[in-house]
């Protein structure tokens with residue numbers, strides 16, 4: 055097994071054998087050789103229907119022809135300039151056209167950088183220090199937000215190396231709980247600069263907001279001089295053209311993006327109201343910078359991606375998502391299992407719990423051993439999903455009826471423990 059050997063070797067040179075923790079599942083992860091459309095192929099020649107899709111960016115599947123074409127054209131004329139390009143204006147205009155709260159955009163290199171910069175901006179705009187974060191939400195791997203995070207960090211209460219002085223300004227509360235927000239703002243509202251929220255929690259599986267919850271956050275932040283930041287690194291351009299803010303009809307002050315926006319290349323972005331965005335250097339004094347910010351390859355790929363996301367794409371994402379979710383639900387019912395299937399559009403996750411999942415604590419009631427059996431059995435049957443109960447699965451426009459049929463057959467085998 056070449057993957058097994060490579061993993062053994064990799065562990066000598068890369069911490070844990072990988073470059074991002076969730077990739078290192080047991081006994082060893084498969085190493086990718088190539089990918090096309092809905093399939094990823096490993097170095098041993100196994101082909102998998104891919105629902106990980108690089109953790110979300112690839113809504114048009116792997117190696118999309120139009121994106122690749124534009125990227126190759128760009129590569130021939132340079133991969134980084136360190137001076138502005140016209141395409142940055144084009145992509146910014148497209149983001150502004152699609153996203154309700156976006157009046158200006160700063161392009162960065164990752165979701166992590168986007169949330170770090172958004173929080174800095176919110177603190178500067180309000181002259182306050184604290185931020186509210188929801189338990190289990192993941193906003194990247196920087197110090198401000200690495201407290202009770204989801205994704206690969208789920209279960210780690212914290213990380214060594216993050217100073218208490220930093221995290222004492224990050225206040226945690228449960229998602230979907232209005233009282234917790236009201237109480238906290240009553241006690242500490244004068245110190246709270248921002249609420250940062252994944253409008254749909256996608257790093258502890260899939261947890262939608264309860265009815266009116268986002269509207270409630272909008273109102274209470276507005277009344278208390280608190281900046282509302284939607285972290286739409288996953289939901290942006292996915293569940294609707296304008297992301298979760300369009301879908302739920304709630305407009306935040308700032309929004310962060312990553313993943314889809316780069317068309318499969320590294321990117322992040324911070325966008326929002328002009329009054330805040332113009333505080334960013336060099337227009338204003340809030341420092342934000344990057345050698346690869348607005349990188350021409352990522353920007354070109356992003357343009358080629360967004361230009362393909364039309365009404366039909368969104369309708370198809372919803373249709374396929376429903377097909378998978380109802381298919382899994384039918385299998386659960388036929389087998390008298392009360393596990394919970396959750397999802398919307400191209401996002402879904404199966405929770406191995408019979409409890410309703412509406413926040414981090416309820417998500418943690420899921421049986422991770424059962425999930426692991428499910429994951430491993432799916433893999434043996436040619437279906438690759440993210441290797442954690444606390445990640446979310448993604449569907450692309452390249453997943454066809456046959457893929458979904460095969461997937462459901464594999465799920466039927468995998469849920470029986």
Ligand code: PMP
Pocket residue numbers: 109163164165166167169192193194195205252256257285286287288312313322
């Ligand atoms: N925010 C959310 C909601 C995310 O899902 C992620 C990554 N999964 C990030 C921020 C961090 O993005 P990146 O990995 O590009 O730094």
